[in-house]
Amino acid sequence: xxxxxQSLFLSVREGDSSVINCTYTDSSSTYLYWYKQEPGAGLQxxxxxxxxxxxxxxxxxxxxxxxxxxxxxxxxADTQTGDSAIYFCAEGLGSKLIFGQGTTLxxxx
Amino acid sequence: DVKVTQSSRYLVKRTGEKVFxxxxxxxxxxxxxxxxxxxxxxxxxxxxxxxxxMKEKGDIPEGYSVSREKKxxxxxxxxxxxxxxxxxxxxxSSLPGRYEQYFGPGTRLTVT
Numbered sequence: 001x002x003x004x005x006q007s008l009f010l011s012v013r014e015g016d017s018s019v020i021n022c023t024y025t026d027s028s029s030t031y032l033y034w035y036k037q038e039p040g041a042g043l044q045x046x047x048x049x050x051x052x053x054x055x056x057x058x059x060x061x062x063x064x065x066x067x068x069x070x071x072x073x074x075x076x077a078d079t080q081t082g083d084s085a086i087y088f089c090a091e092g093l094g095s096k097l098i099f100g101q102g103t104t105l106x107x108x109x
Numbered sequence: 110d111v112k113v114t115q116s117s118r119y120l121v122k123r124t125g126e127k128v129f130x131x132x133x134x135x136x137x138x139x140x141x142x143x144x145x146x147x148x149x150x151x152x153x154x155x156x157x158x159x160x161x162x163m164k165e166k167g168d169i170p171e172g173y174s175v176s177r178e179k180k181x182x183x184x185x186x187x188x189x190x191x192x193x194x195x196x197x198x199x200x201x202s203s204l205p206g207r208y209e210q211y212f213g214p215g216t217r218l219t220v221t
Contacts, residue, residue, distance in 0.1 A: 008149060031208050042113070042199055042212035043152075088151065092208030095140065095159070096167075101151040 004091055006100035013108050018076040020103045022089035025070060029091040032065060034074045037086040037102070046074075046087075081107045112136070113213035115200055121219045128187040130216050132200030139205045141183035143167075143175065146197040146215070158183055159205070190220045 003025045012018045024032070030051050035043040049056045049063045049072070056063045062075040072089055084107045090097040116131035132141065139160055144152040144167075154167030156175040164175050172194060176184040183202075187194055197217050201210035 004151075006151075033208065035212075040214075042214045043201075043210075045209055045211070048209065095205075095208075096142075096154060096157065097208055097210055099144075099152040101149055 004089060004098050004100035006087075006089060006103045008101060009104050009106070011106040011108065012079050014079060014081055016079055018079045018083070018105055018107075020074045020076075020087050020089075020105065022072040022074075022100055023070055024072065024089075024091045024098075026091060026093055026098075027067070027070060029093055031092040032063075032072050033090040033092070033097065034061075034063065035088040035090060035099075037088065039085070043088060076105075079105075079107050081109060083107055113200055113202055113211055115198075115213040115216050117216050118214060119217050119219075121221065122187075122190050123221055124191060126187075126190050126220075128190050128218065128220075130185040130187075130198055130200075130218070132183045132185070132202075132213055133181050134183075134200075134202040134211070134213075135181065136202065136211070137180065138202035138211075139180070140203040140210075141177065142201040142203075142210060143173075143183065143185045144199045144201065145169070146199055152199065155185065190218075192220050194218065195220045 033048040034046040060077045086102040090099045142157040143155045158177045174186045200213040203210045
């Protein structure tokens with residue numbers, strides 16, 4: 001069945017790069033997404049990648065997709081304290097999104 | 110900008126009460142979704158709707174029902190609230206054929 005897995009926690013120092021990883025099981029996904037949830041808020045769409053792409057860059061964000069291994073990653077360059085949040089990856093299937101458990105990113109000053 | 114609003118940010122109800130959670134979107138989206146979010150479990154889909162008066166069960170519909178009488182409004186109903194329904198509830202909307210969903214701020218429901 002459909003499953004999306006993420007590690008639950010990542011801690012980095014301000015200014016370092018953060019890499020959040022995600023694996024998914026359904027190879028028929030056409031789009032894969034990253035959402036950010038700040039404390040007490042809903043989810044905000046950060047970026048997405050089409051399944052025929054390997055990489056997408058958007059300012060400090062880089063998304064890498066390894067379709068063979070069904071592995072997705074989000075790299076945040078020069079991580080700031082304002083990047084502290086929960087990050088969810090999601091795969092688009094049918095007309096729904098299947099979400100991972102979310103990775104809590106802690107940024108230490 | 111798409112705006113999705115939810116009727117309450119925080120709600121406290123007693124076991125056995127009937128609870129209504131309201132969601133309104135202002136971008137004329139056909140698709141609307143209700144999720145619950147629990148630590149370590151991510152978002153789990155409760156119900157979704159593709160159009161007025163249409164509804165489909167998600168992964169965890171038990172104990173919940175929904176109503177969509179108008180395109181912009183999607184309501185989640187807990188017929189008889191139980192303590193295991195204490196959770197954060199998130200509403201989202203999207204255009205047909207598009208996966209990107211836009212989320213409301215969430216309702217944190219506590220059932221005592």
